Amino acid sequence: xxxxxxxxxxxxxxxxxxxxxxxxxxxxxxxxxxxxxxxxxxxxxxxxxxxxxxxxxxxxxxxxxxxxxxxxxxxxxxxxxxxxxxxxxxxxxxxxxxxxxxxxxxxxxxxxxxxxxxxxxxxxxxxxxxxxxxxxxxxxxxxxxxxxxxxxxxxxxxxxxxxxxxxxxxxxxxxxxxxxxxxxxxxxxxxxxxxxxxxxxxxxxxxxxxxxxxxxxxxxxxxxxxxxxxxxxxxxxxxxxxxxxxxxxxxxxxxxxxxxxxxxxxxxxxxxxxxxxxxxxxxxxxxxxxxxxxxxxxxxxxxxxxxxxxxxxxxxxxxxxxxxxxxxxxxxxxxxxxxxxxxxxxxxxxxxxxxxxxxxxxxxxxxxxxxxxxxxxxxxxxxxxxxxxxxxxxxxxxxxxxxxxxxxxxxxxxxxxxxxxxxxxxxxxxxxxxxxxxxxxxxxxx
Amino acid sequence: xxxxxxxxxxxxxxxxxxxxxxxxxxxxxxxxxxxxxxxxxxxxxxxxxxxxxxxxxxxxxxxxxxxxxxxxxxxxxxxxxxxxxxxxxxxxxxxxxxxxxxxxxxxxxxxxxxxxxxxxxxxxxxxxxxxxxxxxxxxxxxxxxxxxxxxxxxxxxxxxxxxxxxxxxxxxxxxxxxxxxxxxxxxxxxxxxxxxxxxxxxxxxxxxxxxxxxxxxxxxxxxxxxxxxxxxxxxxxxxxxxxxxxxxxxxxxxxxxxxxxxxxxxxxxxxxxxxxxxxxxxxxxxxxxxxxxxxxxxxx
Numbered sequence: 001x002x003x004x005x006x007x008x009x010x011x012x013x014x015x016x017x018x019x020x021x022x023x024x025x026x027x028x029x030x031x032x033x034x035x036x037x038x039x040x041x042x043x044x045x046x047x048x049x050x051x052x053x054x055x056x057x058x059x060x061x062x063x064x065x066x067x068x069x070x071x072x073x074x075x076x077x078x079x080x081x082x083x084x085x086x087x088x089x090x091x092x093x094x095x096x097x098x099x100x101x102x103x104x105x106x107x108x109x110x111x112x113x114x115x116x117x118x119x120x121x122x123x124x125x126x127x128x129x130x131x132x133x134x135x136x137x138x139x140x141x142x143x144x145x146x147x148x149x150x151x152x153x154x155x156x157x158x159x160x161x162x163x164x165x166x167x168x169x170x171x172x173x174x175x176x177x178x179x180x181x182x183x184x185x186x187x188x189x190x191x192x193x194x195x196x197x198x199x200x201x202x203x204x205x206x207x208x209x210x211x212x213x214x215x216x217x218x219x220x221x222x223x224x225x226x227x228x229x230x231x232x233x234x235x236x237x238x239x240x241x242x243x244x245x246x247x248x249x250x251x252x253x254x255x256x257x258x259x260x261x262x263x264x265x266x267x268x269x270x271x272x273x274x275x276x277x278x279x280x281x282x283x284x285x286x287x288x289x290x291x292x293x294x295x296x297x298x299x300x301x302x303x304x305x306x307x308x309x310x311x312x313x314x315x316x317x318x319x320x321x322x323x324x325x326x327x328x329x330x331x332x333x334x335x336x337x338x339x340x341x342x343x344x345x346x347x348x349x350x351x352x353x354x355x356x357x358x359x360x361x362x363x364x365x366x367x368x369x370x371x372x373x374x375x376x377x378x379x380x381x382x383x384x385x386x387x388x389x390x391x392x393x394x395x396x397x398x399x400x401x402x403x404x405x406x407x408x409x410x411x412x413x414x415x416x417x418x419x420x421x422x423x424x425x426x427x428x429x430x431x432x433x434x435x436x437x438x439x440x441x442x443x444x445x446x
Numbered sequence: 447x448x449x450x451x452x453x454x455x456x457x458x459x460x461x462x463x464x465x466x467x468x469x470x471x472x473x474x475x476x477x478x479x480x481x482x483x484x485x486x487x488x489x490x491x492x493x494x495x496x497x498x499x500x501x502x503x504x505x506x507x508x509x510x511x512x513x514x515x516x517x518x519x520x521x522x523x524x525x526x527x528x529x530x531x532x533x534x535x536x537x538x539x540x541x542x543x544x545x546x547x548x549x550x551x552x553x554x555x556x557x558x559x560x561x562x563x564x565x566x567x568x569x570x571x572x573x574x575x576x577x578x579x580x581x582x583x584x585x586x587x588x589x590x591x592x593x594x595x596x597x598x599x600x601x602x603x604x605x606x607x608x609x610x611x612x613x614x615x616x617x618x619x620x621x622x623x624x625x626x627x628x629x630x631x632x633x634x635x636x637x638x639x640x641x642x643x644x645x646x647x648x649x650x651x652x653x654x655x656x657x658x659x660x661x662x663x664x665x666x667x668x669x670x671x672x673x674x675x676x677x678x679x680x681x682x683x684x685x686x687x688x689x690x691x692x693x694x695x696x697x698x699x700x701x702x703x704x705x706x707x708x709x710x711x712x713x714x715x716x717x718x719x720x721x722x723x724x725x726x727x728x729x730x731x732x733x734x735x736x737x738x739x740x741x742x743x744x745x746x
Contacts, residue, residue, distance in 0.1 A: 034565050250598065306590070310590040310591050315573075315577065315591060318570070318573060321572055322571055322572035323571065326581070327582075330583075331553070332581070
């Protein structure tokens with residue numbers, strides 16, 4: 001044994017992982033304090049709701065703004081359109097906006113599955129078209145839900161094939177799904193003409209239920225019941241989770257912070273139901289109620305949030321996006337997880353396609369599948385999902401999809417052309433990415 | 447990001463293995479003189495005509511830090527990759543607790559309790575400390591991730607290693623300093639019941655304070671009964687932390703023995719020429735060669 005070794009003082013000095021006054025080195029102290037402020041979840045550092053607000057503000061100043069830019073951006077866009085056209089914030093248009101944004105939101109969610117891996121799927125738009133065509137075609141002879149299963153199985157299969165090519169052969173996802181974009185457009189045209197229902201290049205929706213996904217409404221009472229149940233369950237779940245953490249001796253978010261979150265959800269829910277339950281009918285017809293598509297999208301959001309946030313599969317998606325080699329060494333089967341993610345992307349694209357067909361009452365060869373892909377990526381990225389993998393949440397697609405749909409809807413309300421809509425969406429996308437990148441850079445520099 | 451997976455990528459996640467939280471506290475240090483935890487006998491590894499390793503005999507005792515030193519190309523990386531199951535040796539045998547073992551892949555090594563902390567750490571910056579430590583060994587509750595138990599397990603392991611964490615165990619690893627990241631990587635290795643921890647250049651990228659932190663952690667590992675192999679270029683650190691030193695020269699073991707039998711100059715001579723007049727290594731080491739060190743003085 002060498003005499004230089006293992007003085008008891010040495011061996012007992014704790015390694016300090018946390019920031020705090022016990023850190024010896026002053027430079028390291030400052031850096032570590034910064035790291036805590038930036039890194040850990042604010043609600044787990046905060047002692048109280050005031051502390052939470054303080055940490056949150058500090059983070060925004062440090063460039064880690066989270067969903068703030070997109071929420072502020074959405075507010076700015078809404079105010080602008082309302083000033084230009086007072087109909088924008090009418091109940092009728094707001095409900096219209098909820099319906100319009102659904103396909104963008106779902107396409108964004110599809111894209112997030114693969115964006116988290118650091119990959120991209122350019123075929124989402126036309127894969128959605130395939131899903132819609134197959135579903136509508138099948139719905140002419142089969143029950144609507146069987147038709148949906150067949151349609152979604154088709155798009156999931158296409159996603160799985162693309163994922164297999166990408167993972168097993170090592171082809172770049174950009175190229176494989178670009179081929180998918182072209183090939184699926186052709187396939188969709190063939191399917192439309194072969195279906196026998198495709199007069200004029202489009203298939204009309206044969207099922208009232210499929211149509212009702214976007215044009216049907218919950219009764220006003222049912223809207224309230226659904227809202228109360230959803231918010232109640234979410235709140236119950238959050239408080240139970242906090243309680244379990246506390247009883248296990250772990251740090252839990254302060255009661256006030258969780259209460260605030262539930263309150264925000266409740267306010268949003270009440271607003272949606274209030275707006276939707278306002279009579280938006282023209283003349284004597286009464287039209288009110290929450291569109292079916294709202295609980296459908298919320299259900300998918302909850303399902304996917306659990307899938308990405310609370311399952312092994314989800315954890316591995318983030319791990320692969322963060323450091324594929326680390327995931328591989330940890331025993332994660334990269335090929336399987338990646339292929340599954342592309343399969344889910346395809347499946348989700350199919351859901352979006354069915355909602356789109358429901359909204360258009362038909363699906364046809366004029367579908368702008370290429371443009372929908374770009375809107376899908378835009379929705380995800382505007383919402384805050386990182387293009388290079390590892391960072392992003394399903395909620396981002398909801399926020400981003402709302403922004404994209406709001407711009408499209410608002411611009412058409414104030415009489416802008418489709419061309420202008422494209423240009424302005426492009427500018428918003430660039431702005432969103434710029435804000436994120438600049439914030440990130442300033443954070444690294446500080 | 448879109449590259450193909452190599453063969454190892456296809457191995458399934460070891461779903462059944464639950465990490466034992468307080469593994470670090472359970473091992474008992476073995477006294478001097480016990481049979482070594484790992485014994486290498488005549489290990490050789492050839493890549494075609496290139497002999498990266500030849501006839502390496504090395505004992506790795508539990509509760510000791512063995513420093514593996516050598517110039518670039520001496521075979522250090524090949525040796526640890528052989529021990530950690532990445533490459534199978536072309537000749538020789540490995541004895542684990544006295545039993546001959548054959549490692550056909552990293553999983554075999556992990557199964558025995560050999561954990562390797564790589565130079566690039568293999569951590570996911572976007573995941574937090576708990577998520578990184580339990581990556582590949584997540585605990586489930588009702589089919590969903592059991593964050594509470596995972597956090598408790600990670601916390602326990604960090605506490606066992608005296609890696610103190612107050613509130614930040616949920617912070618992303620990307621926001622940690624180099625030494626903290628190294629600590630997380632080590633804790634991750636230890637949590638998986640590792641009996642032998644191999645560390646490849648653990649302090650290469652670290653500043654002075656952070657280096658001290660990691661060296662302390664290495665000492666703590668060995669005092670808890672883990673066998674530790676450390677590869678380092680920094681001889682000051684080697685002498686600070688190692689109980690035993692093994693010097694590789696051109697794929698052969700130039701000398702091995704208790705650290706007290708070496709000094710900086712003799713190690714440098716062994717690393718650069720394979721022999722040292724002061725120690726008498728001759729590229730043909732036998733028993734954990736206190737014999738080679740015999741009679742050589744350690745300078746004050």
